[in-house]
Amino acid sequence: MPYIDWMGKDDVKDHHKNIAYKTIECKEEIGDIDSENMIIKGDNLLALKSLLPYYASSVKMIYIDPPYNTGNTSWVYNDNMDSPLIKKWLNDTVNAEDLSRSDKWLCMMYPRLKLLRELLKDDGVIFISIDDAEVEHLKMICNEIFGVENFMITLVWQKRYSRENREAIGDVHEFVSVYAKDYKKANINKLEITEEQAKIYRNPNNDPKGRWRGIPMTAQDGHATKDQFYEITAPGGKIHTPPKGRCWGIIKSTFEKHLANNRIYFGKDNNSQPNIIRYLSEVDGMRPWSWWPSSEAGHTDEAKKEINNILGKGNTFDTPKPVRLIQRILKIATSKNDIILDSFAGSGTTAHAVLEQNKEDGGNRKFILIETLDYAKDITAERVKRVIKGYEFTGKDKTTLYEKKLTTTQILKPETMERVSQEVSKILEDEKLNYTKIEKTFKENTIKVTGIKDIKSFKDGIGAGFKYCELSHDIFDEFGELNSKLTFDQIAKHIYFVEFKKPIDKTTIKAPFVGSYKSKYIYFFENKFLKRDMKELIKQNNNYKQIIVYTTKTSISDDELKDNNIIIRYIPYDIKDN
Ligand SMILES: C[S@@+](CC[C@H](N)C(=O)[O-])C[C@H]1O[C@@H](n2cnc3c(N)ncnc32)[C@H](O)[C@@H]1O
Structure with a gap:
């Protein structure tokens, strides 16, 4: 197996073993006092070690969103250990000019990933957000720590829906690297089918069993057996055999069973090639795949709006993830009573997503979040507190009042355009008193009129609670004795x-x-x-x-x-x- 080496690797390889255990002290209880949810302020290296006596092999899903080490934003290396090289790096601001940027990043990540693995359940899965700057290095160390055989996939998340023009090739995606503790035990759930995906299920013949779609009955004949070549006579009399290079996907006896159960469709004329009928009611979800478009998993604009709504526009947190992204991960990788951990918590999106998912399916998932910066209280915990208890927000409520897609021929016809213009003017006149502002747009041949209302409202809390904790005493004092506290x-x-x-x-x-x-x-x-x-x-x-x-x-x-x-x-x- 290819192997990655970097400056400082020997110093950090076993560093996770030498971290002192600390006590985790609960400083404040918010909401439901019996809640097992926790937000811990502190360096995650110490916090993860201190969680081991309570949560080793217990966490079902870990999501982390560590610094991406792009050089655009700086971070500080501060893992003290007994090595001259590492001591030289201590409290270094790691930025674009730093040529050992990746070495430091790997030294920071390695012991944390080691501890995270110890916290994962045997059937648990870790999801790691990352971008091009460190994705290859991350994969190499994860292969080493989790085992190459436990690599599941690298998801591609479309973080932006509009073109990014600053670079030669616009960057609209990030990665989420996925590893199981044990690939054979990991269990990934299907996603519910969305109305967009369900569009292909229709009911042209008013079938009492509801919407359905026809699944073509032929398959490539590479591995076909004799039983997969037979004649089918349509009710209208036409005889069908598989086209050249193809066979029937099912053997004759199975076909006959389907026919007897009215599960074969021969088209409106009763003479077309047979299709197997699959009802929408029988679809138990969609297997997730590696492409996560912003329409399904959210985008960065939406994430910023989410925290602005909760904490106000003046909040200083710049890199939140959208709730929909984490909630989707929760849907595929957790069930109702699981423990979820995020050790680079930032604005607390993971806790927000856990609360939303519990609300949606009546679950009782528990979250543990760790954030080292001082905003752990004023941003991370405050956001989660407001989601739990409810919050006032000002925002805009948008209603589409008119939408018309025009063909190029229609656009070139003055009479049509005059008629559309009159329709739009009438709406503007009729609705002007009902909205703070009415917006008219013409994009991609579509005319759209949107009514916008400024709203001040109260968003009801989801309920639940959490403990706000800090790392406190070392388990052993400076003399090596059990701490008397x-x-x-x-x-x-x-x-x-x-x-x-x-x-x-x-x-x-x-x-x-x-x-x-x-x-x-x-x-x-x-x-x-x-x-x-x-x-x-x-x-x-x-x-x-x-x-x-x-x-x-x-x-x-x-x-x-x-x-x-x-x-x-x-x-x-x-x-x-x-
Ligand atoms: C990119 S942000 C995470 C954003 C988060 N996913 C969200 O949606 O808000 C990374 C966070 O990790 C925190 N962090 C960095 N190093 C850490 C450490 N050693 N221990 C705990 N938190 C750390 C940073 O302060 C920052 O808030």
């Missing part, structure tokens, strides 16, 4: 994760019992583990396979512990899992 719960969750590499699966933890897994029981005795404690544990847990006790000291002998199948793990050394 931690609660039993926080230590228990950490111990459980270190022991079993999975998050604890209960909500209430009562000291000294931490949790159990496959008949192994874990306890945490903060001070000392005494003989009477041992007797109590043995009494409580008949049939245990093993008892694991985390503590600082014990006076019980090794033999006695062994006889009772009890293992002692000493704090802090034995919980420093790196």
Whole structure:
């Protein structure tokens, strides 16, 4: 497999293992206090590591939209680690002049992708927005981290619907790179069929079963069997055989079954080539494909309007994604109770899309967002809060009052144009008091009159809630001891994760019992583990396979512990899992 190397790779390869675990402190609860949604302010490298004890192998869909490293906007490299090269880069502003721009970007992305992979469920999928600047490098590191066999597709999203004229070849798309944790387990849902796509289903013969379309019955004859060549006599008497180089797509007995069930259409004259009837009601959706046009997945203008509506036009966030893009990803890659993570949260579009999707299908998906900049509170959390609670907005309500597409012949005919002009004038006169402004346009041979009303309105909240959190204490203090500020719960969750590499699966933890897994029981005795404690544990847990006790000291002998199948793990050394 081709392999990518860059400056600093050796330094970052295992960096994710050396990141300190921190506690995640909830600072504010917004809306429903039982909500498990979270927005964390902090560097995602630290936040992702700190999420592991709670969410390892639990996240179904990750969406990230990291800096694209185009050089047009700068970002700062600030992952401190013990390497002279990396220390030299610290707090560097990475911009167009920086010739090691890609090396720094790869050093920034690599450990984060490693942690993101650990958070993904076995059937989970990650979607990464990117553009031409780093798409090849991203693919190379993802092949290494997720495995080339788990590459699913690179989606092409049409971010703009109008021509971009600044470049020699206008750029209207971005990519979304898609990797599964395990390709064989990943499950991608179909998309609902839109009315545009359903247009081909019609009902010219008033079929009581509703709209349908005819599927041609022939196929290429390359792998055809004998059974796929036979004569079909149409009700009108015409005999059909497959054209040269083609065969029937179904064997004779299947054709006869379809015929008996009125599933074959021979055209209006009852004599045309047979088609199989497929009813719209039987279509269970469309397989997504790699081309995501702006008409279906939104565009950047729409994204900017979305956040302007919610936060006001003065907001300073310039690179939001449209809700429709992320909601489409949610539709194909999640089901109703999944956990969704976005560790480059920006304006919080991912949370907005999760709330919209839950509203649409009654789901209970949960989101975790991470944003490092100070606007985590005033933009990211504020947007999500307004979506939940409702917000006032001023905007424009547009109504099409008249629309007529003209042929070139009509345009060249003065009488026709005079008539259209009179129709338009009448509308302008009749409607002028009903709108703030009436706009008349003539584009692509279409005359359109639009009534525009300035509106001030209140958008109802979707409901739900989230916790606004910050990264707080290190699990270990500067002397390497367990931080004395931690609660039993926080230590228990950490111990459980270190022991079993999975998050604890209960909500209430009562000291000294931490949790159990496959008949192994874990306890945490903060001070000392005494003989009477041992007797109590043995009494409580008949049939245990093993008892694991985390503590600082014990006076019980090794033999006695062994006889009772009890293992002692000493704090802090034995919980420093790196
Ligand atoms: C392109 S924006 C994401 C936009 C987002 N998809 C939206 O729709 O609003 C990238 C975001 O990642 C944040 N970011 C960059 N480095 C980060 C880090 N190390 N930890 C957390 N957030 C980071 C930036 O501050 C920025 O807000």
